[in-house]
Amino acid sequence: MGLFNVGCLITNQQERSRSARISKIMVDTGSELTWIGQKTLERIGIEPEKKDVQFRMANGAVITRSIGFAVIQVDKEITTDEVVFAQKGDLLLLGARTLEGLNMKVDPRNKKLVASGPFVSAGNIIIG
Numbered sequence: 001m002g003l004f005n006v007g008c009l010i011t012n013q014q015e016r017s018r019s020a021r022i023s024k025i026m027v028d029t030g031s032e033l034t035w036i037g038q039k040t041l042e043r044i045g046i047e048p049e050k051k052d053v054q055f056r057m058a059n060g061a062v063i064t065r066s067i068g069f070a071v072i073q074v075d076k077e078i079t080t081d082e083v084v085f086a087q088k089g090d091l092l093l094l095g096a097r098t099l100e101g102l103n104m105k106v107d108p109r110n111k112k113l114v115a116s117g118p119f120v121s122a123g124n125i126i127i128g
Contacts, residue, residue, distance in 0.1 A: 003027070004111040008094065010036055010044065011071040013080060018044040022092065027113065029106060030058075031095040034072065038085040046070055048085060055084070065090075074113060077102040 005026050011019040020040045048066035056062050066085040071078060074094070079101030086092060099105065104113040 006074055006094065006113055009073040010040065010046075010083070011073070012045045013069055013071055015045055016071070020044050025092045025094045027099070027106060028091075028093040029096045029099065031093045032097055033067070033082055033084050033093075034095040034098040035084040035086040035090055035093040036070070037090075037092060038066075038087055041068055041070070041083065041085055046083070050082075053084075072098050072102070074102055074104065077104055077115075 003026060005024040007021065007023050008025055009019055009021050020043065022036070022040070025034075025036075046068040048068050050067040052064045053067050054062055054064055065087065067082050068085065069080065070083045071080050072083070072094075073079075079098060081098045081101050084090075099113070102113075103116045103119065105116045106112075107114045
C-alpha cells in the first residue's frame with residue numbers, strides 16, 4: 001500500500017478550546033489505535049484513562065502504554081476515539097479505528113485519504 005502522512009487536529013473532549021495541530025502523522029491501517037505524543041496530549045489536558053495497556057509491536061516485542069480519549073479531525077472529517085500516549089521512539093500513527101470513525105479509507109494509488117461513502121445500515125426495520 002505504501003506509507004504516507006497526513007495532518008490532523010487533536011482536541012481535548014472536555015475543553016474544546018485546547019487542541020494541537022499535528023502536521024505529519026503516518027496513516028497505518030495495521031495499527032488499531034492512533035498514537036499521539038505523550039507531551040502533546042498532556043499539553044492539551046488529555047489525561048490517561050487506561051494505564052499499562054499492552055501492545056505487541058511489529059517486531060514481536062510487547063510494550064505498555066497509557067490510553068486517553070480525544071477528538072480527532074482530518075480535513076473536514078471529525079471523530080472521537082481512544083489515543084495512545086506515544087513515548088520517545090514511538091511513531092505517531094493514525095490507526096484503523098480512527099479512520100473508520102472519520103469514515104475515510106486509504107487510496108493506495110494516490111497515497112491519500114478519501115471518503116468511504118455512505119455508512120452501512122441494517123436496512124428498514126420497523127420498531128413498535
